[in-house]
Amino acid sequence: MRLFLFLMAMVLPAADRVDWIWSAGHVITMDPARRVIADGAVAVKGERIVAVGTRAEIDARYKAAKRIDRHQAVIAPGLIDTHTHAPMSLFRGLADDRRLQEWLEKFIFPAEAKNVDAEFVRWGTRLACLEMVLSGTTTYTDMYYFEEVIAEETKAAGLRGVLGQTIIGFPVPDAKTPQEGLARAERFIQRFQNDPLIVPAPAPHAVYTTPDEILRGARALANKYRVPMLIHLSETRRENEESLAKRGMTPTQLLESLGALEGRTLGAHGVWLDDGDLAILRRRGTGLAHCPSSNSKLASGVARVPHILNFGIAMGLGTDGFAGSNNDANLFEEMDLAAKMQKVSTLNPELLPARQALEMATVLGARALGMEKEIGSLEAGKRADLILVRADAAHALPMYNVVSQMVYALKGHDVNDVMVNGKMVVRERNVLTLDAVKVLAKAREYREKVARSVGLQ
Amino acid sequence: MRLFLFLMAMVLPAADRVDWIWSAGHVITMDPARRVIADGAVAVKGERIVAVGTRAEIDARYKAAKRIDRHQAVIAPGLIDTHTHAPMSLFRGLADDRRLQEWLEKFIFPAEAKNVDAEFVRWGTRLACLEMVLSGTTTYTDMYYFEEVIAEETKAAGLRGVLGQTIIGFPVPDAKTPQEGLARAERFIQRFQNDPLIVPAPAPHAVYTTPDEILRGARALANKYRVPMLIHLSETRRENEESLAKRGMTPTQLLESLGALEGRTLGAHGVWLDDGDLAILRRRGTGLAHCPSSNSKLASGVARVPHILNFGIAMGLGTDGFAGSNNDANLFEEMDLAAKMQKVSTLNPELLPARQALEMATVLGARALGMEKEIGSLEAGKRADLILVRADAAHALPMYNVVSQMVYALKGHDVNDVMVNGKMVVRERNVLTLDAVKVLAKAREYREKVARSVGLQ
Numbered sequence: 001m002r003l004f005l006f007l008m009a010m011v012l013p014a015a016d017r018v019d020w021i022w023s024a025g026h027v028i029t030m031d032p033a034r035r036v037i038a039d040g041a042v043a044v045k046g047e048r049i050v051a052v053g054t055r056a057e058i059d060a061r062y063k064a065a066k067r068i069d070r071h072q073a074v075i076a077p078g079l080i081d082t083h084t085h086a087p088m089s090l091f092r093g094l095a096d097d098r099r100l101q102e103w104l105e106k107f108i109f110p111a112e113a114k115n116v117d118a119e120f121v122r123w124g125t126r127l128a129c130l131e132m133v134l135s136g137t138t139t140y141t142d143m144y145y146f147e148e149v150i151a152e153e154t155k156a157a158g159l160r161g162v163l164g165q166t167i168i169g170f171p172v173p174d175a176k177t178p179q180e181g182l183a184r185a186e187r188f189i190q191r192f193q194n195d196p197l198i199v200p201a202p203a204p205h206a207v208y209t210t211p212d213e214i215l216r217g218a219r220a221l222a223n224k225y226r227v228p229m230l231i232h233l234s235e236t237r238r239e240n241e242e243s244l245a246k247r248g249m250t251p252t253q254l255l256e257s258l259g260a261l262e263g264r265t266l267g268a269h270g271v272w273l274d275d276g277d278l279a280i281l282r283r284r285g286t287g288l289a290h291c292p293s294s295n296s297k298l299a300s301g302v303a304r305v306p307h308i309l310n311f312g313i314a315m316g317l318g319t320d321g322f323a324g325s326n327n328d329a330n331l332f333e334e335m336d337l338a339a340k341m342q343k344v345s346t347l348n349p350e351l352l353p354a355r356q357a358l359e360m361a362t363v364l365g366a367r368a369l370g371m372e373k374e375i376g377s378l379e380a381g382k383r384a385d386l387i388l389v390r391a392d393a394a395h396a397l398p399m400y401n402v403v404s405q406m407v408y409a410l411k412g413h414d415v416n417d418v419m420v421n422g423k424m425v426v427r428e429r430n431v432l433t434l435d436a437v438k439v440l441a442k443a444r445e446y447r448e449k450v451a452r453s454v455g456l457q
Numbered sequence: 458m459r460l461f462l463f464l465m466a467m468v469l470p471a472a473d474r475v476d477w478i479w480s481a482g483h484v485i486t487m488d489p490a491r492r493v494i495a496d497g498a499v500a501v502k503g504e505r506i507v508a509v510g511t512r513a514e515i516d517a518r519y520k521a522a523k524r525i526d527r528h529q530a531v532i533a534p535g536l537i538d539t540h541t542h543a544p545m546s547l548f549r550g551l552a553d554d555r556r557l558q559e560w561l562e563k564f565i566f567p568a569e570a571k572n573v574d575a576e577f578v579r580w581g582t583r584l585a586c587l588e589m590v591l592s593g594t595t596t597y598t599d600m601y602y603f604e605e606v607i608a609e610e611t612k613a614a615g616l617r618g619v620l621g622q623t624i625i626g627f628p629v630p631d632a633k634t635p636q637e638g639l640a641r642a643e644r645f646i647q648r649f650q651n652d653p654l655i656v657p658a659p660a661p662h663a664v665y666t667t668p669d670e671i672l673r674g675a676r677a678l679a680n681k682y683r684v685p686m687l688i689h690l691s692e693t694r695r696e697n698e699e700s701l702a703k704r705g706m707t708p709t710q711l712l713e714s715l716g717a718l719e720g721r722t723l724g725a726h727g728v729w730l731d732d733g734d735l736a737i738l739r740r741r742g743t744g745l746a747h748c749p750s751s752n753s754k755l756a757s758g759v760a761r762v763p764h765i766l767n768f769g770i771a772m773g774l775g776t777d778g779f780a781g782s783n784n785d786a787n788l789f790e791e792m793d794l795a796a797k798m799q800k801v802s803t804l805n806p807e808l809l810p811a812r813q814a815l816e817m818a819t820v821l822g823a824r825a826l827g828m829e830k831e832i833g834s835l836e837a838g839k840r841a842d843l844i845l846v847r848a849d850a851a852h853a854l855p856m857y858n859v860v861s862q863m864v865y866a867l868k869g870h871d872v873n874d875v876m877v878n879g880k881m882v883v884r885e886r887n888v889l890t891l892d893a894v895k896v897l898a899k900a901r902e903y904r905e906k907v908a909r910s911v912g913l914q
C-alpha cells in the first residue's frame with residue numbers, strides 16, 4: 001500500500017501542499033469583481049491565502065493538512081472594525097439614554113478616572129476580543145489608554161489591530177499631559193512597528209480636546225514611523241459649531257491648516273462633514289469610520305454615507321465604545337443599521353444596498369485604514385483573515401441572495417470559525433486563544449468595583 | 458426514612474404544589490411597579506403564573522414538579538409581536554433595497570400569485586414559528602391568506618397568535634373577491650373563537666386596497682364575535698396623500714367616517730398619523746404596531762412613537778414581513794432599533810429609553826391587542842408566557858442595568874427556554890414542538906421553486 005501511494009505520487013501531477021482548505025456552499029470574495037462563488041473554497045498557506053475558487057478547482061490543485069467543509073455556510077473575509085475603544089467593554093451599558101455631556105461628565109469620566117489602569121485595560125481588551133471575534137471581526141481599530149497593553153492582549157488573542165495610543169489635552173489615566181501622551185505614543189509605536197498583527201498609531205482624541213501643537217506632533221510621529229493617525233472628526237454638531245465659533249474653521253479645515261492631514265489618517269464618525277471638508281479629505285486620502293449604532297444611540301446624527309462614498313472617500317464601519325454609545329461590538333448589526341439609517345433618513349430604500357454595507361465592513365474598511373493590499377477580501381496573496389458563517393438556522397433560510405442574507409438576516413452568532421493571519425482563532429464557536437471562563441469571571445468582578453465607583457448599587 | 462419524610466410533611470406547613478418553578482439571577486416582571494427582582498423566581502401551575510418573587514420566597518411556599526434554575530440569566534415576559542406576515546418567511550430576502558412599488562409589483566405580487574397556497578402557508582408558518590420562538594416571541598399577530606392553516610400550525614407549534622384573515626379588494630390566493638374573503642374570515646373566526654392559544658380576527662388589508670363596504674363588514678364581523686380587527690394604517694406618505702386626494706380624509710378619518718374604528722382595532726405602522734388622527738384613535742381605544750425595521754428598510758419613515766405613547770395610545774412592536782421589509786422576525790432587534798431610530802431622528806438621546814422599548818415589546822403590545830389582562834407581564838393570574846434569556850456570554854457582561862442589557866446588548870439567540878400558556882416550547886434552544894430538520898429542508902426546497910417563479914437563478 002505504501003509503495004502504491006509512493007508510485008501514485010510519482011505519476012500524478014503533484015498537488016501543492018497547503019495548510020488549510022476551507023469550503024462552503026458560498027464564498028463571498030469581495031474581490032474587484034465581487035465574485036460570490038457557489039460551492040467555493042479557499043486555500044491558505046502560512047499567513048496568506050494562496051487560492052480562491054470552486055471547491056472542485058481548489059481540491060484538484062491543492063492538498064491540505066487540515067480542512068473545514070460546511071455546505072450550509074458562507075465563507076467571507078474577516079470583518080474590519082474601523083473604530084472602537086475596546087477596554088470600555090467593562091463599562092457596557094453603564095449609563096444609557098442620556099445626553100452626551102451628562103453621560104460623559106457624570107458617568108464615563110468619573111468611571112474612567114476611578115477604574116482605568118493597565119489591569120483594567122488588559123481585562124477589558126480580553127472581553128472585547130472575545131466578543132469581537134465571536135461575531136466575525138478579525139481586524140479592529142482602537143483608541144484608548146495603555147495601548148501597549150491592548151496590543152499585548154490583541155496579539156495574544158490572535159486578532160489584527162490598528163491600535164491608537166490616545167493623546168489628549170487633560171490628565172488621563174496613562175498620561176498627565178499631552179506631551180507625556182505623545183512620548184508614550186512614540187514608545188508604543190517603536191515597540192510594535194514591525195509586528196505582523198499590530199499596526200501601532202498615535203491617536204490625538206479630537207480637535208476640541210487636543211492642542212494644536214500636539215495635533216502637529218501626532219502627525220509628525222505618524223509620518224516618522226509610517227503609521228496612520230487616528231482621530232475623532234466631526235462627530236457632533238456641537239463639535240463643528242464650537243470649532244467654527246472659536247477658530248473660524250471646521251474641524252477638518254483646522255486639521256488641514258495645521259498640516260495634520262498630510263499623511264495616512266483615519267477620522268472617526270464624520271457625521272457633520274460638509275462638501276468643503278470632503279474635498280480636503282479626498283485630496284489627503286483620509287479614510288473615515290462610520291458608526292451607525294453610536295451615532296443613532298447618542299443622537300449625533302446621520303452621516304451622509306452614500307454621498308461620502310460617491311465622493312470617492314473610503315468609509316468603513318465602526319462599533320465605537322460599549323458604554324452608552326453602542327453596548328456591543330457586532331459588525332453584523334452595524335451593516336444592517338448602516339443600510340436602514342440611510343434609507344429611512346432620506347426616504348429612499350435604494351440607498352446603501354446590502355452590497356455596499358458589506359463593502360464598508362470589508363474592502364472599504366481596509367482602504368480607510370490603508371491596508372487594502374493586505375486585508376478586506378479573499379484573494380490570492382492577501383492575509384488569511386477569513387470567517388465561516390453558518391447559514392442553516394431558521395432565520396438564515398431560504399437563501400435567495402447571499403450578500404443580502406449576510407447583511408440583513410445572518411447574525412454575529414452565526415459565525416462558526418475564524419482564522420486570522422493563517423491561524424485558527426475560533427473553531428466551532430470556541431475561542432482558542434482566550435480563557436473565556438476567566439475573562440467572564442473577571443468582567444463580573446469589575447462590575448462590582450465600577451458600579452460602586454459611580455454610586456450605582 | 459420514608460416514615461421520617463411522612464412525619465415531616467405532617468409537621469411542616471404544606472408547600473403548594475405547582476408544575477414549574479423557574480429561577481434566575483434577575484426576573485424582569487413588567488408589573489405595574491416595573492419590578493426587577495434579583496435572584497427571582499416564577500411559579501407556574503397549569504396555564505397560569507401563580508406567583509412571582511425572590512427565589513427564597515417562591516421556594517419557601519411552592520414545591521415544583523419541574524424546575525429551571527440558571528443564575529447568569531434573565532427571566533422576562535414572552536415577547537409580543539404586534540404585526541407580521543408569517544408565511545412570507547419563505548420569501549426572506551427575495552428582493553431587497555428596492556422602491557415599494559417595484560418591490561411589490563415585480564417580486565412580491567408575482568411570487569405570491571405563483572406560489573402561495575395552503576401548503577406554502579403551512580411550511581412558511583412553521584419556519585416563522587421556529588424563528589420567532591427561538592428569539593423569544595411567544596405571541597404574534599399575523600395578517601395573511603389561508604389563516605386557518607396558520608392557526609393550525611401556530612397551535613401545533615404551541616405559540617399564541619392573534620391571527621387575521623386578510624380581506625382585500627382584488628383576487629388573492631385564497632379568495633377571488635373581498636366578499637369571499639369576508640365569508641372566509643367568518644368561518645375562520647367561528648372555528649377558532651374559543652381557542653386557548655388563538656385569537657382569530659378579520660384583517661382588511663388597508664383603506665387603499667379594501668372597499669368601504671368591506672371595511673364596514675369586517676368591523677361588524679369583529680364586533681359580532683368580540684374579536685379585534687387588524688389593518689395597515691398610514692404606513693406610507695403615499696397612502697396618506699392618496700387618501701386625502703381621493704377621499705378628502707386621512708385613512709384614520711376615513712375609517713372613523715365608516716364606523717370602522719368602533720370596536721377593538723390594531724393598526725399597523727402608523728408612520729404618518731397626525732394629531733387629529735391620534736385624537737380619533739385614542740377616543741376609539743385603537744392600538745398600534747410600530748415596525749422599525751420595516752419602516753426603515755422600506756424607507757416609509759419614522760413613526761412619532763414617544764409622541765404617540767404620550768398621547769396615551771398603546772403602541773407595540775412588529776417585525777412585519779420577511780421579504781424586503783425586514784428579513785427576520787426578531788423582537789430583540791426591533792427593541793434596539795426602535796430606541797435608536799427615535800434618538801437619531803430627533804437628535805435627542807433621551808427619547809425612547811430602554812425601559813420604554815421593552816414595554817412596547819411586552820405590556821404595551823398586550824394592551825395594543827386588548828390582551829393586557831392575560832399576557833405582557835409576569836404577574837400571578839396571568840398566562841404563563843415566559844422566556845429565560847442567558848446572560849453569560851461576552852456580549853452580556855458586565856451587567857449594570859438589566860433592562861438596558863435586554864434592549865441594547867442581549868440577542869434573540871440568547872433566549873434559552875420558552876414557555877407558552879404553561880407548556881414548554883423551547884428547552885435549551887431546542888424547539889420541542891416542531892421538526893426543525895424537516896422545516897429547514899422544506900425551506901430549501903421552496904427556495905428553488907420560488908426563485909424560478911420570479912426568474913431568479
